[in-house]
Amino acid sequence: MKEVFNLKSKLGLASILFLFATIILKMSGLVRDMVIAYYFGDSYIADAYLAAFIIPNMIILFLTTGMKNALVPSYIQNLEENRGSEHLGQVFNGTVLISIILSIAGTLLARFYIPILYPEFNPHAKEIAIWVSVILFSSIIFVGMNAVLEAFFDSVNKFSLSMVSQIIVVVSTILGAVLFADEFGAYSLAGGYLIGTVISLFFKLVLVIPKKVMKVRKNFDWLEIKKFSIIFVPVGLTVAVGQINLTVDNIFASYFEEGVVTYINYAKNLVHFPQAIFGVTIGTIIFPIISKAHAKNDNDLFKKGVEKGLVMMFLIVLPSIMGLMLLMPNIVEMLYQRGAFGSAATMSTSEVAYFYFGSVLFFSLHNIVNKGFYTLKKGHLIMLTGIFAIILNIILNYVFTLWIGYKGIPLASSVMALFYVGTCFLIFIKLVGGINLKFVGTEFLKVTIATLLMSAVVLWSKQLFGVMGNTVLIIIIVVIGCVTYFVIAVLLRIKALTVLLNRFSPKKFKKNSH
Template sequence: MSKLKVASILFLFSTFVLKFSSMIRDLVIAGLFGDSYHADAYLAAMTIPNAFVLFLLTGMKDAFLPSYYKFNAIGRGEEHLTNIVKGTFWITLGVSILGVLLSGPIIRLFYPNFGEFEHGFAIATATAALYFASLCMVGVNAVYEGYFDAKKKFSFSVFSQTSVVLMTILFAILFHKQLGIIAVPVGYFVGTILSLLLKVIYRTPKKFLNWKQKMDIGEVSEFYHIFWPVGLTIAVGQINLMVNTFFAADLGEGVVSNLNYAFRLVNIPQAIFGVTIATIAFPIIAEAHNKKNPALFKRGLEKGYLYLLVFLTPMLAGMWYLMHELVGTVYERGAFTASATDLTTSYAVLYIGSAFFYSIQAVTAKGFYTLEKGHYMMRIGLISIILNILSNWIFSQFYGAQGIALSASIVALLYCGITFTTLYKEVGGFDVRYLLKNSGQIIVGVAVMMAYLYGFDFLVPGSVEWHRIIRLVVLGITGAIVYFAVMLLFRNEFVKEMLAKGGTPSSK
């Protein structure tokens, strides 16, 4: 079995663990605080600094990987790493200080309705300040996670992120009685410190950084000239989520929380398959581009799209069909009531489109970043933000909170369509017959699976009245078996490749 396939499997597993731990964090928050104004204030406030977190965490990795390859090819990889770590530290330190000082005014400006609740402003301000205070650690962590991805050590990069989530969960459980929901951002702050310490221990303090090396300001400036449009593009999704939250906060207590719970649940397949496959494909297409092999570059993108669709499409379709059972099983306990389950379900089914289209866009983005044309993505992303503001205003007027979730899927469709067609023209087109052939197999497989699920409920008496967990397990497992059986009948190359012992990713 190739080293890349082993690394890919480990990365997929570690990403699943990360998303599973993220789901535990969300259900802990839901169980302890439900859809109360405490949860609303925390979730709304954290979206603002979280846009900066994603700007750094994901954007840095996408920009640093091709940059590191370029410098490593001339024997300056470690020197470049030191320059970017030092530069990022000073930049994020400044943003952290500014963010902490401005947290109060920012919250009062964007969320004036929190003043209606006794501790609304206090919770939101403390949350924003703690997340802003974490940015300095997040920035340095992000550079090293990009470095580990460049070395194809995907699993360690994800493990370090998981440590942040686990610390957040631990603090929420242990200190919620003493600190209330503020225990959650405190846990996140401590987790970012722990994640950084893990990297220092892994690399050892001496090898962690060339402490004596003078920072090359010109090199840092050149890197950030490439990075900032990439980071801003990555943050587009979070910015759009922040816009959604602004509108949701005006719709009453519980709307922000239930929309967030719905989004996080539907986002899991995107994070597991969309982000994972895009991350694994990135080094392949980056190396192909550096070797000036356009055919391998395009085939790497095509396979990235198809691997994504093979696994993402049936999972989202199954979630759509079983959404009420899924929401109830995951969240309904403690402070999260049956009425909250009904509301969250109604939002979640409308978020399905956003998870699908943003996953495709994640692969497309890697193509632009490899070509060092992230400014295209940035321009399109800025357009999507404007579209999101308009569509949120229109749909929330007519459909309330459901309109916000629907708006997210519509904007994702437009964003995905524009970015894909732009990349298609930029690379001189893809193998359309190859894409259509495999996509057609996926569509047929999903259609047969959905027919089976409907048929099961029609033919098996009382199946809709089964316990949630039993229904999820039975229909989930048998539905997946039906889907993959159809794909094997088609001799689908991606399913066969994943099942083949000792196989290698067919970028041959």
């Protein structure tokens, strides 16, 4: 167990740096949304940009997140066989070729698929969406190369470098809008993203070329590329499931009044903030550990790593989401209500956000489960389940939007997430021969009790300090909520908290807590 849980000796510094870089990345993402809200509000221009970003971003996630989930265990396995640089070089070569094909296809097809996906957009919005898509698809070539190098950084526990390179892209997007929004409108955002991918690639190449970590000049080994692609493609498509569902959400949103696409995207980004920070962080840190356990055929160590990941995820994400929900109108107003984004848009975004609660909770837990699938090279199982999730999401969107209008879109996402993640969890348990459900269930119950008690204190505090300004109120409530939750968690003796504290404490975790 020391190999899994002694993070201080193995991954302590790397984990802290990664968490810090992740927070900066997600904060810069919020700043990007704030800039879009300031310049374009909830107008058709904002709707067009956000809608146009969906399809290219699907390819981006297919390459980036899919590459990490496929390459980390694959590279570690080849590293054990003393051929890591050859394998990395072949994956790089193959990815460049795939990226070029996807980039050309996307730029050529944009004029056809935008009108099909968003028939209710006015002509100006359609034109903006088409050219934004063309610019973003032009960046796919650089995205592909970036994806391989980021996956390499993760596999050698250099998590923060991967995050820093993504921060470069987000900052470039923000600067593009700030400097050129008045002149080029939404195109300034897409152009900033394209330039950011180029700068990010140069940043990585400067770090990896001197170390000669991959052999890219070697001829294409089509057999090895094919072998990796058989693993990568299902994994990448699985990652794209979330983006496909977001496309479904945006298509349904486009049939409502101007601004609904904007509300859906801002609310989703904001509510998924805890998942984007803690969910991705815990999942990324655990991935190399369980991959090494699997490479050494230590099934017990592998399952215990997944169990600890689940309870730590629930420990952090549940109270974070609950606190976010209780402060949602205040947070939306503080972040977005300025410039072209008015109070009515704030209220609409807040109302949409409430219905995304289940989505972020279930998909956060899924971050751990899918790492287990990817480690076992069973990504195709999630892909098959993902197809079911897409169909279910379409049906639920149709039913719920008829029932409660555009608020049914996030509700459909939450209900779909429950069935999707639940199904994947049951398949995973059967695949690995069971896990310690008593331990996981007991920890989940304790965390739920602590979260409910914290919520009661937060509601009382919100009434007590409600006369204060938004920023001061949010800071006070966050401090009170965190302290309250920590004290209750200690009193309830939540084992996940003990594991988490020991990971960052000077003392080694000497005893398995279950």
